[in-house]
Structure formats: structure tokens, C-alpha cells
Amino acid sequence: MTKLRSIAFIAFSLLAALAAPAWAQTLPTLTVTSPSGTVTYDRDELEAMGLVSIKTSTPWNEGIVDFEGVPFSVILDKAGAEGTMATVIALNDYSVDIPVSDFADFNVILAVKRDGDYMPVDDQGPYFVMYPFDANPVLQKQPYYGRAVWQVKAVSVE
Numbered sequence: 001m002t003k004l005r006s007i008a009f010i011a012f013s014l015l016a017a018l019a020a021p022a023w024a025q026t027l028p029t030l031t032v033t034s035p036s037g038t039v040t041y042d043r044d045e046l047e048a049m050g051l052v053s054i055k056t057s058t059p060w061n062e063g064i065v066d067f068e069g070v071p072f073s074v075i076l077d078k079a080g081a082e083g084t085m086a087t088v089i090a091l092n093d094y095s096v097d098i099p100v101s102d103f104a105d106f107n108v109i110l111a112v113k114r115d116g117d118y119m120p121v122d123d124q125g126p127y128f129v130m131y132p133f134d135a136n137p138v139l140q141k142q143p144y145y146g147r148a149v150w151q152v153k154a155v156s157v158e
């Protein structure tokens with residue numbers, strides 16, 4: 001009977017995996033569009049660019065949070081995206097314009113992890129534009145809070 005249950009469990013697991021939505025079977029992606037073209041990166045490709053950490057408080061999380069991500073300026077450089085304004089677009093099509101100068105001036109990252117774990121879509125993931133709010137008092141207000149977009153899916157640079 002144990003062998004039969006094992007076979008049934010394996011069969012059920014395979015059927016469940018096949019029935020899972022496409023987004024659950026693939027790594028989240030980020031699409032970067034600019035006059036020079038469009039590039040799409042998955043999470044592994046983003047992480048290969050090099051992760052840095054920002055430990056900061058935010059209006060949306062309790063206490064000091066450790067965000068790990070790729071410096072936004074590195075992502076744009078790798079994509080060959082040049083311009084003065086970046087429109088960051090979330091999964092729900094919410095969008096915010098961010099001056100490209102912010103990325104270098106404030107060491108903004110595209111966070112892929114929060115406190116060591118990947119962020120799920122239903123909790124600010126898969127990607128979160130993060131400013132080091134605690135590092136500079138000027139960042140602890142609008143418009144910077146409004147530029148910290150979560151559930152990021154795309155960036156368009158002009």
C-alpha cells in the first residue's frame with residue numbers, strides 16, 4: 001500500500017506542477033526599454049550584475065529592513081539605456097517618473113530580496129525600487145517615497 005501511495009503522490013505532484021500558472025514556473029523578469037532597444041532580464045541575470053545592500057526604514061515596513069538588489073545605474077548601463085527620465089512600471093500598471101540622476105546621486109537599487117528572502121508578488125515583490133531613506137534626511141519625504149515603486153515589471157528610459 002505504501003508504494004501505491006508514493007506513486008499516487010508523485011502523479012498528483014506532476015499534475016499540480018503542470019497546472020500551475022506560467023508565472024509560478026518562471027523567474028520574474030524586468031524589461032528595460034530605451035531608444036537603443038529593449039532588453040529583458042530574469043532574476044538570475046539581475047543578481048549576476050552584483051547585489052548590494054541597503055539597510056533602512058521605510059513607511060511600509062516595520063523597523064530597519066535589509067534590502068538586497070542591483071544598483072539601478074548598473075542595470076541601465078548594462079541595458080545601454082541612456083536618458084534623463086526613467087518611467088518605472090509596476091505589475092498593476094502604476095507608474096512613476098524618476099530622474100535618472102537619482103540612481104547615481106542616491107545609490108538607488110532595484111531590490112530583489114528583503115531580509116534575505118525573495119519578495120513575493122503579494123508582498124512588494126518581485127522587485128522594489130529602494131532608496132537609502134535613512135542615509136539622507138532629504139529622502140525621508142515626497143517625492144522620494146512616491147518613487148519607491150514595488151511590484152516592478154518594467155522601466156522605460158527617455
